Amino acid sequence: DQQVKQNSPSLSVQEGRISILNCDYTNSMFDYFLWYKKYPAEGPTFLISISSIKDKNEDGRFTVFLNKSAKHLSLHIVPSQPGDSAVYFCAASPKTGTASKLTFGTGTRLQVTL
Amino acid sequence: GAGVSQSPSNKVTEKGKDVELRCDPISGHTALYWYRQSLGQGLEFLIYFQGNSAPDKSGLPSDRFSAERTGGSVSTLTIQRTQQEDSAVYLCASSSHRRGTVNSPLHFGNGTRLTVT
Numbered sequence: 001d002q003q004v005k006q007n008s009p010s011l012s013v014q015e016g017r018i019s020i021l022n023c024d025y026t027n028s029m030f031d032y033f034l035w036y037k038k039y040p041a042e043g044p045t046f047l048i049s050i051s052s053i054k055d056k057n058e059d060g061r062f063t064v065f066l067n068k069s070a071k072h073l074s075l076h077i078v079p080s081q082p083g084d085s086a087v088y089f090c091a092a093s094p095k096t097g098t099a100s101k102l103t104f105g106t107g108t109r110l111q112v113t114l
Numbered sequence: 115g116a117g118v119s120q121s122p123s124n125k126v127t128e129k130g131k132d133v134e135l136r137c138d139p140i141s142g143h144t145a146l147y148w149y150r151q152s153l154g155q156g157l158e159f160l161i162y163f164q165g166n167s168a169p170d171k172s173g174l175p176s177d178r179f180s181a182e183r184t185g186g187s188v189s190t191l192t193i194q195r196t197q198q199e200d201s202a203v204y205l206c207a208s209s210s211h212r213r214g215t216v217n218s219p220l221h222f223g224n225g226t227r228l229t230v231t
Contacts, residue, residue, distance in 0.1 A: 046221075
């Protein structure tokens with residue numbers, strides 16, 4: 001039972017354009033959402049997060065949008081740079097204040113071309 | 115070092131042998147997680163330690179898998195009688211997450227690539 005789904009295994013975007021990575025979830029108990037970025041042979045690194053009380057969070061070139069009614073979130077990267085080429089994992093966590101663990105999606109491989 | 119350290123970085127073992135994977139979390143982090151990533155798959159939760167609480171073992175795939183965390187710091191993941199389907203990258207992560215606080219991001223190590231032949 002895949003509670004966090006990233007339906008696009010890969011995405012190719014030209015440098016300077018916008019990259020949009022999508023994530024859907026099924027568990028209505030999820031309250032906090034994060035994006036992680038992973039380079040080959042390295043562990044994932046935290047990128048950006050959003051709480052369910054918000055619908056948007058922005059950090060530099062990265063913006064995460066949350067649509068609770070659709071149980072959907074997306075990560076926008078603009079402008080995309082070659083160094084953004086990596087695998088991006090969406091993750092979700094139950095309500096804050098409880099001992100919790102993250103549930104990860106299967107990842108989307110982003111390739112930013114010159 | 116300042117980050118999460120895992121050893122070994124690579125391990126090749128024969129089917130049926132036992133293996134131990136080690137994780138040194140970031141100093142002061144009370145939460146420690148083990149995940150694994152099989153080829154072409156996402157990150158699969160295995161086990162979670164939080165302070166002195168009983169660990170959440172709900173993700174362990176079989177009783178061949180066990181983990182302990184000594185002194186609230188270093189953790190060892192043990193796989194007994196390894197099988198080929200155990201081949202994966204095993205990732206350890208730590209965070210400063212505490213009850214009642216906003217979830218803190220996980221800090222991952224670089225993982226141990228386990229190959230069972």
